[in-house]
Amino acid sequence: MFDLEHNVENYFVKNNPKYLKMVLGADDVMPLWIADMDFKVAPPITEALQDIVARGVYAYEDISPQVKQAIADWNLERHDLQMKPANFIQVNGVLTAIAVILRALTEEGDGIMVQTPVYHQFFQVIKTANRTIIDSPLKIENGHYAFDFDDMERQLKSGNTKVILLCNPHNPVGRVWNREELQKLIHLANQYNVIIVSDEVHSEIVFSNSKFHSILSFEETEKHIAVLGSPAKTFGMQSIANGYIYTNNTTQFKQINSLATSMYLHQGGALSAYAILAAYTKGHTWVNDLVVYLEQTVNWIEEFLNTELPQVKMIRPEGTYQIWLDFSALDISETELKDLVFNKAKVGLALGSTFGSDYQLFMRMNIASPFVKIQRAFRQLKAAMDG
Numbered sequence: 001m002f003d004l005e006h007n008v009e010n011y012f013v014k015n016n017p018k019y020l021k022m023v024l025g026a027d028d029v030m031p032l033w034i035a036d037m038d039f040k041v042a043p044p045i046t047e048a049l050q051d052i053v054a055r056g057v058y059a060y061e062d063i064s065p066q067v068k069q070a071i072a073d074w075n076l077e078r079h080d081l082q083m084k085p086a087n088f089i090q091v092n093g094v095l096t097a098i099a100v101i102l103r104a105l106t107e108e109g110d111g112i113m114v115q116t117p118v119y120h121q122f123f124q125v126i127k128t129a130n131r132t133i134i135d136s137p138l139k140i141e142n143g144h145y146a147f148d149f150d151d152m153e154r155q156l157k158s159g160n161t162k163v164i165l166l167c168n169p170h171n172p173v174g175r176v177w178n179r180e181e182l183q184k185l186i187h188l189a190n191q192y193n194v195i196i197v198s199d200e201v202h203s204e205i206v207f208s209n210s211k212f213h214s215i216l217s218f219e220e221t222e223k224h225i226a227v228l229g230s231p232a233k234t235f236g237m238q239s240i241a242n243g244y245i246y247t248n249n250t251t252q253f254k255q256i257n258s259l260a261t262s263m264y265l266h267q268g269g270a271l272s273a274y275a276i277l278a279a280y281t282k283g284h285t286w287v288n289d290l291v292v293y294l295e296q297t298v299n300w301i302e303e304f305l306n307t308e309l310p311q312v313k314m315i316r317p318e319g320t321y322q323i324w325l326d327f328s329a330l331d332i333s334e335t336e337l338k339d340l341v342f343n344k345a346k347v348g349l350a351l352g353s354t355f356g357s358d359y360q361l362f363m364r365m366n367i368a369s370p371f372v373k374i375q376r377a378f379r380q381l382k383a384a385m386d387g
C-alpha cells in the first residue's frame with residue numbers, strides 16, 4: 001500500500017480562494033468539490049518525470065505509439081478488451097476529445113442527448129459547439145438511478161438527436177452501467193441511427209460488486225461508437241493527462257483525426273507522455289490499492305449516514321470517487337442548504353443544481369482524499385445539522 005494518507009500542500013484550483021468564492025461563494029471551506037485527487041501519484045509516475053527532468057533535454061519527441069500500445073495492453077489485461085493502437089486519437093483531455101468529436105461528426109444545431117444529473121461540463125461542451133442539449137433525465141428504479149428508455153425513445157423518435165453522450169461510469173451518481181442496460185441503449189441508438197459517444201474516464205474506479213463494460217465490448221457497435229478514456233481520473237493526473245478517442249470505424253476515425261490534426265491537437269507534451277506511459281505500464285498495484293481504499297471510505301460513509309445522519313441520503317456508488325448526497329429530506333431551500341454546508345459546516349461540495357436543474361437539494365462530494373479528512377467533513381456536517 002502506498003502513502004495514500006499523505007495530503008500535499010498545494011495551490012490547486014480546488015483550494016484557490018478565488019475559485020472557491022466564485023463557484024461556492026465561500027472561501028474558507030474544506031474543498032471536496034472538484035473531481036481530482038489529494039493523493040500523490042503512483043511512485044513510477046514521479047520517477048518517470050524525474051528521469052526526464054534529469055535528462056534536461058526537451059527536443060521534439062514522439063512516444064505516442066508506445067503510449068497507445070500501453071493503453072491497449074492495460075485494457076486487454078484489465079477489461080479483456082482488444083484495442084488496436086493505430087485506432088487511438090490522442091488529444092489533450094477528455095473535454096477536448098468530446099469537443100472534437102461533436103464538431104467532426106455532427107452539424108451545428110444537431111441534438112446531443114445527455115442523461116441528467118450529469119457532469120456539468122457536458123452542457124458547456126455541447127453549447128460551445130453550437131449543438132443542442134437534449135436531456136433525457138435518469139430515473140430512480142429499484143433504489144438506483146436508471147436510464148429512462150421510454151423517454152429516450154420518445155425523444156429519439158421526434159428530435160434531431162445525432163449523438164448520445166454517455167457517461168460510464170456515471171458522474172455524479174456513480175452508476176457503472178451493466179451489460180443489459182448498455183445492450184438496450186445500443187439497440188436504441190442503432191434503431192435511430194445515433195452515435196453513442198461513451199465517456200469512460202472513470203472506468204478504472206469500480207467497486208467490488210460491479211463490473212465495468214466498455215461500449216467497445218459489444219460486437220454490434222462497430223459502426224457507431226467513439227470511446228474516450230484518459231489517465232486523469234485513474235492516476236490523479238488531472239494537470240498532466242491526455243484524452244484518448246478510440247473508434248474501430250474507419251470513416252469516423254478519418255473525420256475525427258483530420259479535425260484533431262488540422263488543429264494540431266494531437267501533439268501532447270513529452271512530460272505527459274512519459275508520465276502516462278509509466279502509469280499504464282507500472283500503475284496496476286497502485287490503482288488496485290486506490291480502489292480498495294475508496295471502497296472502504298464509501299463503507300464508512302454509508303454506515304455514518306445510516307447511524308448518525310439519516311437525514312442525508314446516498315445511493316451507494318458502484319464506481320467513481322464522487323458521491324451524490326441527497327439533502328431533500330431537510331426540506332429547506334437551496335440557499336439555506338448552501339448556508340448550512342458551506343458557511344456552517346465549512347465543507348465545500350459541488351452544487352447539485354450544476355448537474356441538472358432538478359437537483360438543487362443535492363450535492364456531490366469528491367472522496368479521493370485522506371480518510372480522516374472525509375470523516376472530519378461528515379462530522380462537521382453533522383455538527384452543523386445538529387445545530
Ligand SMILES: Cc1ncc(COP(=O)(O)O)c(C=O)c1O
Nearest residue numbers: 035093094095119171199201232
Ligand atoms: C465524466 C467526465 N468527463 C470528463 C472530465 C474532464 O476530463 P478532462 O479534464 O480530461 O477534460 C471529467 C472531470 O471530472 C469527468 O468527470
